[in-house]
Amino acid sequence: MTTKTDKIDRLAELTAARAEPEHGLGLWREAFRRLKRNPMAVSGAVIVLLFLVIAILAPWLAPYDPEARTWDHEVFQNQNIFVGPRAENWLGLDNAGRDELSRIIVGARQSLLVGVVATGLGFAVGALLGGLAGAAVGLGGRVGQRVDAVIMRVVDMLLAMPSLLLAVSVAAILGPSLLTVMVAVGVTQVPIFARLLRGSMLAQSHSDYVLAANALGVKRRRIVLGHIVPNSLGPVLVQGTLSLATAIIEAAALSYLGLGNPDTSYPEWGSMLADAQRFLSGAPQLAIYPAIVIIITALGFTLLGEAMRESLDPKLRK
Amino acid sequence: MRTKRIRGAVALTAAAVVAVATAGCASERGEDGGGDENKPFIFAGAGDPESLDPSLSTDGETFRVTRQVLETLLTHEVGGTEIVGGLAETWEQSEDGTVWTFHLREGVKFHDGEALTAEVVCANFDRWFNWEGTYQSSNFSAYWQDTFGGFAANENEQTPAPNYKSCTAQDELTPVIEVNEYSAKLPGGFTLASMGIHSPKSLEAYAAAEPPAEGDSLTYPTYSQEVGTVAGTGPFKYAEWNKGNREVTLERNDEYWGEKAGVKTVIVRTISDENARKQALEAGDIHGYDLVAPQDVQPLLDAGFQVPTRGVFNLMYLGITQEQNPALEKLEVRQALAHALDRQKIVDTILPEGGTVATQFLAPTLDGWAEDVPTYDYNADTAKGLLADAGEEDLTIDFCYPTEVTRPYMPAPKDIFESLKADLEAVGITVNAKAMKWSPDYLTAVDASECGIYLLGWTGDYNEAYNFMGTWFANYQGAWGFENEEIFDALAEVNTEPDPATRVEMYKEINALIMEYVPGVPISHSPPSIAFSPDVNPPTTSALTQEQFAEISWK
Numbered sequence: 001m002t003t004k005t006d007k008i009d010r011l012a013e014l015t016a017a018r019a020e021p022e023h024g025l026g027l028w029r030e031a032f033r034r035l036k037r038n039p040m041a042v043s044g045a046v047i048v049l050l051f052l053v054i055a056i057l058a059p060w061l062a063p064y065d066p067e068a069r070t071w072d073h074e075v076f077q078n079q080n081i082f083v084g085p086r087a088e089n090w091l092g093l094d095n096a097g098r099d100e101l102s103r104i105i106v107g108a109r110q111s112l113l114v115g116v117v118a119t120g121l122g123f124a125v126g127a128l129l130g131g132l133a134g135a136a137v138g139l140g141g142r143v144g145q146r147v148d149a150v151i152m153r154v155v156d157m158l159l160a161m162p163s164l165l166l167a168v169s170v171a172a173i174l175g176p177s178l179l180t181v182m183v184a185v186g187v188t189q190v191p192i193f194a195r196l197l198r199g200s201m202l203a204q205s206h207s208d209y210v211l212a213a214n215a216l217g218v219k220r221r222r223i224v225l226g227h228i229v230p231n232s233l234g235p236v237l238v239q240g241t242l243s244l245a246t247a248i249i250e251a252a253a254l255s256y257l258g259l260g261n262p263d264t265s266y267p268e269w270g271s272m273l274a275d276a277q278r279f280l281s282g283a284p285q286l287a288i289y290p291a292i293v294i295i296i297t298a299l300g301f302t303l304l305g306e307a308m309r310e311s312l313d314p315k316l317r318k
Numbered sequence: 319m320r321t322k323r324i325r326g327a328v329a330l331t332a333a334a335v336v337a338v339a340t341a342g343c344a345s346e347r348g349e350d351g352g353g354d355e356n357k358p359f360i361f362a363g364a365g366d367p368e369s370l371d372p373s374l375s376t377d378g379e380t381f382r383v384t385r386q387v388l389e390t391l392l393t394h395e396v397g398g399t400e401i402v403g404g405l406a407e408t409w410e411q412s413e414d415g416t417v418w419t420f421h422l423r424e425g426v427k428f429h430d431g432e433a434l435t436a437e438v439v440c441a442n443f444d445r446w447f448n449w450e451g452t453y454q455s456s457n458f459s460a461y462w463q464d465t466f467g468g469f470a471a472n473e474n475e476q477t478p479a480p481n482y483k484s485c486t487a488q489d490e491l492t493p494v495i496e497v498n499e500y501s502a503k504l505p506g507g508f509t510l511a512s513m514g515i516h517s518p519k520s521l522e523a524y525a526a527a528e529p530p531a532e533g534d535s536l537t538y539p540t541y542s543q544e545v546g547t548v549a550g551t552g553p554f555k556y557a558e559w560n561k562g563n564r565e566v567t568l569e570r571n572d573e574y575w576g577e578k579a580g581v582k583t584v585i586v587r588t589i590s591d592e593n594a595r596k597q598a599l600e601a602g603d604i605h606g607y608d609l610v611a612p613q614d615v616q617p618l619l620d621a622g623f624q625v626p627t628r629g630v631f632n633l634m635y636l637g638i639t640q641e642q643n644p645a646l647e648k649l650e651v652r653q654a655l656a657h658a659l660d661r662q663k664i665v666d667t668i669l670p671e672g673g674t675v676a677t678q679f680l681a682p683t684l685d686g687w688a689e690d691v692p693t694y695d696y697n698a699d700t701a702k703g704l705l706a707d708a709g710e711e712d713l714t715i716d717f718c719y720p721t722e723v724t725r726p727y728m729p730a731p732k733d734i735f736e737s738l739k740a741d742l743e744a745v746g747i748t749v750n751a752k753a754m755k756w757s758p759d760y761l762t763a764v765d766a767s768e769c770g771i772y773l774l775g776w777t778g779d780y781n782e783a784y785n786f787m788g789t790w791f792a793n794y795q796g797a798w799g800f801e802n803e804e805i806f807d808a809l810a811e812v813n814t815e816p817d818p819a820t821r822v823e824m825y826k827e828i829n830a831l832i833m834e835y836v837p838g839v840p841i842s843h844s845p846p847s848i849a850f851s852p853d854v855n856p857p858t859t860s861a862l863t864q865e866q867f868a869e870i871s872w873k
Contacts, residue, residue, distance in 0.1 A: 069740050076667045077733065078612035096736055176753065258721060262753040265736050277593060278730070281617045 007309075008192055008239075009199050028234075034311040041307030047300025054105055055112035062102035063090075066267045072097030080282030094272070094286055095279055096265075103267035104293055110178075110261075110268045111297070114251040117182045119243045122189025127236060129155060130194035131229060134201030138224040152198065155191040163188035167250050171259035178261045185250045189243050196239050200232035238308055245301025252294050269294050358567075358583035359854070359870050362595045362607035364724065365757070366564055366588045369542035370556060372511045373446060374530065376460045378726070378777070378863060381511035382608070383566050383586050386867050387429075388514025388550030391420055391439065392505055396866065397858035399631065399683070399781040401505055405434060405515055405551065415500035415816040416483075418508075422491040426575045428517035429549040436487035438518050443485040443495060445521055452529045457536055464789070465507035466497070500816045503788070506780030511864075517549040535758065553579045553868035564588035568867070580855070580871025592724055596849075599623065605854050606870075608863075609724050610847040612670035624850040627672065629861030631681050632727035632846070633786065634775035636738065636839040641799030643770045645710045652836040654704035655771070656694030658745040659738055661841050668733050673844035678829040679787050681843050683861065685818075686783030686825025691833040701745040714748040718769035723756035726846035726863055727775035734841075735773060767796045777863055783825040784813055791832060798837050805831055 035041045054061060064070065074083050075097045083093040091100035129151055136147035158166065170184035204210065205228055213223050254260050255270030264271055269290040276286035365379040372384035393404035403409065406420035426434035446462045448470045453459055454477060466482035483496040497504065507513065516524075523541055531537040541547035545556040553576065554568035568584040587604060589595045595607040596614050600621070610618070610625060618625050636659065640647045665673045674682070678691045705711055719735035728734065732753075739749045752769065754760040764772050774797075779785050792809045794801050808831060812824040846863070850856040857869035 067740075069737070072663065072667065072737070072740075077730075078668055078670055080613050080616060096733065263751050264732060264753070265739065275732075278611065279613060280593075282613055 008196050031308070031311040035307060038307050038311065040303050041311070044300050044303025044305075044307060047296060048304055051108060051297050051300060052112070055108040058106045058109040062099075062105045064099040064102045066098060066102040066106040067265050068099075069097045070099070077279060077282070080279070082279070082283040082286070084285065091289055092285060095275065095283070100286065100289060103272060104269070104289055107267040107269045107272060107290070108293070108297075110266070111248045111251060114178070114181055114185065115244045115247040118185035118247045118251065119189055119240055121182065121186030122243065122247075123193050123236070123240055125186070126190040126193025127197050127233075129190065130197030130236075131201070133194070134198040134228070134232070135224045137198075137202060138205050138228055139220050148198075151194070155194045158187075158191040159195065163246070164250060164253055167254060168257065168259065171254050171257075176259045176262050181251050181254045181260050184254060184259075185247045188250065189247065192239060192243065193236060197232060197236050200235050201228050204228045204232050238305075238312070241301070241308070242305035245298050245305060248301070249294065249298050354872055355580065355582050357581070357872060358585050359581045359606070359867070359872075360585045360587055360604045361867070362587050362589040362598060362604045364588070364590060364592070364595070364609050366561075367559075367566060367586075368536075369538045370545070370548045370559065370566075371516075371524075371539075371542040372514050373462065374458045374538060374542060375512065379588075382863075382865075383568070384514060384550075385511050385552075385864060386554040386568055386584065387548070387552045387556055388511070388516065389552050390509050390511070390513050390515065392508040394509060394780070394860070394862060394864060396869075397860055399629075399778075399861055401509060401780065404509070405439075409505070411505070415504075416497050418495045418497075418504065419488070420493050420495070422493070423575060424491065426551050427573050428519075428551055429555040429571060429573075430517050430519050432517045432519055432549075434515070434551060435490055436493035439493040439515060440485035440487055441518055441521055442515050443482070445516075445524070447480065447482050450529075452532055455530075455532055457532060458530050461510050461512035465501075465503050465510065465513075500814050502782055502784040502813045502815070502821060506782045506785060509780050514550055520547055520549045523547045551575070553577075553866070554584060557583070574868075577868070579868035581867075584867045584870070590722065599849055599851060602851070604851075606848065606850040606856065608846075608848050609726065609729070610849045611724070612668070612729050612847075614849075615670065615847050618849055622852045624852060624854070624856055625847050626850075626856060626859045627670070627845045627847050628726075628859045628863065629683065630672065630674075630843045630845045631683055631861035632775060632777040633676055633679060633681055633843055634725075634727040634734075634773070634841045635676070635679065636841055637764065637769070637772045637774050637797055638836075638838045639764075639767045639769055639771070639797060639799040640837075642767050643715060645708070645713055646715075646770060647800070648708045648710065649836070650704045650708035651710050651713065652839075653694060654701040654708070654710075654745065655742070656836055656839045657697050657704065658701035658747070659741050659839060659841070660696045661839075662696065664734055664737055665842050665844075668730055668737065669842055669844040670729065670847060671845075673842050676840035676842050678833050679790065679838070679840050680783050680825070680829055681778060681786065684778065684781060684783050684786065685822045686829070688826035688829040691830045693833070694836070694839070698741075698745050705745065705747070711746060712748070713746070714750060715742070716750045716752055716768075716770040717742070718752045718754060718760060718763055718772040720756040720760040720773070721753050723760075725775060726777050727842075727844060728773065729844075731773055738773075765796050767799050772797075779862065783822075784809070787825070787828060787832065788813060791837060800837060802835060802837075805835060805837075 071093050075093050075095060077095040085092045089099050094100050094103060133148045133151040136144040167184040167188050170187050171180045174180040174183060210223055210227060213227060252270030255268045256274045260268055260271055272290040273287055279286055363379045363382055367380040367383045368375045368377050369380060370384060372381055372388060390404045391406045392401050395402045405422055405426060407423050408421045410419045422434060422436060449459055454469055454473050456463060463478060467480040468477040469480060481497050481499055481501055483498050485493055485495045488494050527539045527541045530539050545559050548556060553571055553574045555571050557569040558567040564587060566586045570579045570582045589598055592609060592611050598604045599607055615625050638646050638652055645651050661675045665675050677693050678688060680687050705713060717739060720731050723731060742749050754763055763769055776786060776789060788809055790798065791805050793806055808828045812821055812828060815821050815824060848859060853873050855871045855873055857865040857867060859865060
C-alpha cells in the first residue's frame with residue numbers, strides 16, 4: 001500500500017510545482033523535451049502507437065473473420081493435430097479452426113475498448129470523489145475536514161485491497177459479461193484517481209496564486225472551482241495513460257478467469273490464453289501468441305508511463 | 319581467492335556426489351518398496367462427494383467413493399455390464415416378476431461388527447420406503463423414487479405412487495422383496511450405488527439425526543458429512559473426510575468377506591481443473607485420475623502412463639425445452655435443429671478416439687438399440703427449408719452450456735457448444751449464449767425450463783434400455799417441457815412387460831417413435847478414459863464407470 005500511495009502522492013506533488021515564471025520553458029514542454037530524448041519513452045510510445053493503430057483499424061487489418069471456423073475440418077484437438085503458421089494463416093489456426101492472427105488483431109480492439117471505458121469510468125468517479133474531498137478541504141471549516149476524512153478513508157480502504165482481488169470480487173458479484181469487466185476494472189482505478197486529484201488540489205492550495213487570490217478577497221468557492229481544480233487536472237491526465245496499461249492487463253486477467261464476455265467465440269486475449277492452456281503440450285504456440293501481445297502491450301504502456309513520470313520529476317533531471 | 323575457489327569446487331563436487339548417492343538410494347528404496355501395500359493410493363476426481371450416504375445422492379463423484387464402502391444386493395461383473403450376485407449370492411424372481419428372493423452370503427460383517435442378515439436388508443429398504451419430510455424431495459431420494467416410486471406416505475403430489483410393497487425375512491439369510499407391479503428397472507435397480515446396504519447401527523443413528531434441508535443450497539444430514547456413522551460391508555471403510563483439503567481417506571477393511579484390497583489406504587482427492595489433475599499425475603502427487611481430456615491421452619501414454627479406455631455406455635445430447643420457447647414446440651423447428659448440427663465434426667475433432675455419432679437416445683451397447691430410426695443428416699439447406707416452412711426464419715434461441723466441468727460423455731463442453739453454435743448460426747438462428755456453473759446453477763436452470771436448448775448426457779446405471787429412455791421421456795419433465803402421451807404410454811407399457819425379448823422389440827419401436835418426435839438431438843457416444851501412474855496395477859475399467867479400488871495394487 002505504501003509504495004502505491006507514495007507513487008500517487010508524489011505525482012500529485014510534482015506536477016503541482018509547475019508554472020514557475022522564471023523557468024524558460026513550461027514544465028510540460030520541458031518534460032516533453034526530455035521525453036523525446038529518452039529511448040525508453042520512445043520505444044514505449046512506438047509500441048503504444050502501434051497498439052492503438054492496430055486496435056482502431058482491426059476490422060480492416062484482420063485478414064479473416066476472427067469468429068469464422070473456416071478451417072475447422074483441419075484441426076483435430078482431440079488428437080493434438082493443430083495447424084501452425086502457413087501462407088494463408090500467418091500464425092496458424094486455433095483449436096476451433098479459426099485464424100489466430102485475425103483473433104489476435106481483433107482481440108486488441110476488445111482490450112483497448114475495455115481499457116478506455118474502464119479508465120474513463122475510474123477517472124469520472126475517482127475525479128468526482130477526489131475533487132469533492134479536495135474542495136472540502138479547500139473550503140475549509142470543520143465540516144469540510146470531516147467530508148474529506150470520510151471520502152478519503154473509503155478511498156484508502158479501496159486502495160488497501162489488491163486491485164485484481166477487488167476486480168474479481170466486483171466481477172463475481174455482477175456475473176460474467178463485457179460490461180462487468182469494464183466496471184470491475186474501473187472500480188479498481190477509482191481510488192487512484194481520487195487520491196491523486198485530492199493530493200494535487202491540496203498542493204495547489206498552498207501556491208502563490210491562491211494566496212494572492214485569497215489576499216484579493218476572492219471567494220473561497222471561486223478559488224477552488226476557478227483556480228485550483230483546473231490547475232490540478234494535469235497529473236490526473238498523466239495517470240490516465242498509466243492506468244490504461246493496468247486496465248488492459250486486468251481485463252485480460254478477468255477474462256482469463258472466465259469472468260469476461262460469455263460469448264467466448266469473440267476473441268479476447270485473456271480468454272484466448274485460458275483456452276490455449278488446455279492444449280499446451282499439443283499447441284504451445286496458441287498460448288504463446290496472446291501471452292506475447294499482452295506482455296508487449298503492457299510493456300509499452302509501462303515504459304511510456306514510467307518515462308513520463310520520470311521526466312516530470314525535477315529531482316531526476318540531468 | 320584461489321583456495322576459496324578450489325574449496326568451492328570441492329564442496330560442489332562433494333555435494334554432487336552426495337546427491338547422486340542419495341538419489342541412488344532413493345530409487346533403490348523405491349524398487350524395494352514395490353508392492354508396498356502401506357503406501358497410500360491417491361486418486362483425483364473432478365468434484366467433491368456430496369454425501370457419504372449414497373442413498374441421498376445421484377452424483378458420480380459421490381458414488382466413486384461410496385461404492386468402495388457400501389455394497390449392494392446385486393452388482394455388475396467386474397468390468398462388464400452383466401448383473402451378478404453382490405451381497406446376495408443368488409436370487410430368484412417369481413413368475414409374474416413381482417417377488418424377488420435373495421440368498422445372502424454367509425458371514426458378511428459390517429465395518430462396525432454387525433452381521434448382515436435378511437432383517438438388516440429389510441430394515442434398509444424400509445428406511446427408504448418410510449422416508450418422510452425433506453427426504454421425500456427428489457433432491458435426496460431421486461434414485462429410490464426412480465426405481466421404486468414413492469413412499470409409504472407420500473407428502474407431495476408430484477411424488478409417484480410407490481411400486482415397492484414389502485420386504486420380509488423369510489429366514490436368517492433370505493430377504494424377500496415384493497413390488498406391486500413388474501418393472502423393467504429391476505433387477506438393475508438393486509445394483510444402484512444408492513441402494514447400498516447400511517449397518518443396522520448406522521440406520522438407528524440416521525433415524526435419530528436431523529433431516530436434510532433445502533434452501534438456496536442443499537444441506538445434508540450431519541451423519542453423511544463426517545466419518546463415523548456410515549458403515550457398510552465393502553472392501554474399504556471411511557477413515558476421514560477432510561473437507562478443507564478436499565480429500566476422503568478410505569482404509570482397508572481387513573475383515574472383508576471377499577478378496578481383500580491390494581492397498582491399505584486409498585485417498586480420493588478433488589482436483590477440479592483437468593490440467594491440474596494431469597499435472598498432479600505427472601508430478602507424482604497423485605497416482606490416478608478420472609476424466610482425462612482426449613488431447614491428453616496420447617501425451618500421457620507417450621510419457622509412460624497407463625490410460626485405459628472404458629467401454630461406451632453413454633450418450634451426450636442436445637436437450638430441447640419446448641415450453642421455454644413456442645417455436646421449439648413446432649416439429650419442423652426441432653427437425654431443423656437436428657439437420658443443422660454437424661455432429662460428425664464434433665466426434666472427429668473434439669471427442670476421444672472411438673466416439674460415434676448418436677442416432678437415438680440409447681447407447682448402441684444396450685439391447686433395444688434400433689438400426690432403423692428416423693435420422694437427421696447434417697444438411698444446412700434442409701434445416702433452412704424446415705425453418706422457412708415453420709415460419710421461423712428469425713429464430714432466437716437461448717443456448718445454455720456449463721463451464722468449468724467435464725463429464726465422462728462430454729469433454730470440453732465449451733468447445734462443443736461453440737461448434738454447435740456456429741452450426742446453428744449458419745442456418746440463420748440467433749443464439750443467445752448462457753454460460754453457467756455446472757452445479758447447482760446449470761443443472762437447476764435446465765430442470766427449471768430456463769434454457770431453450772442445452773448440453774447434457776447420461777452414463778447408464780445398468781444394462782436395460784429403460785434406464786436411458788425412461789429417465790427422460792416416461793413423464794413430463796421440466797428439462798424437456800412437453801407432454802406426449804404416445805411416448806409416455808409406450809414407456810409405461812414396456813416398463814411392465816416381463817418378457818425381456820418382447821421388451822427389446824418394444825424398445826426399438828419406442829426409439830423410432832422418440833426420434834420421429836425429436837424431443838432433443840442425440841449427439842454422440844464416446845469412451846471416457848482414466849489415467850494411472852506406471853507403478854500401479856490399475857483396476858479393471860468399467861463401462862458403467864464403477865471401478866473397484868480394491869483391485870489396485872503397487873507393481
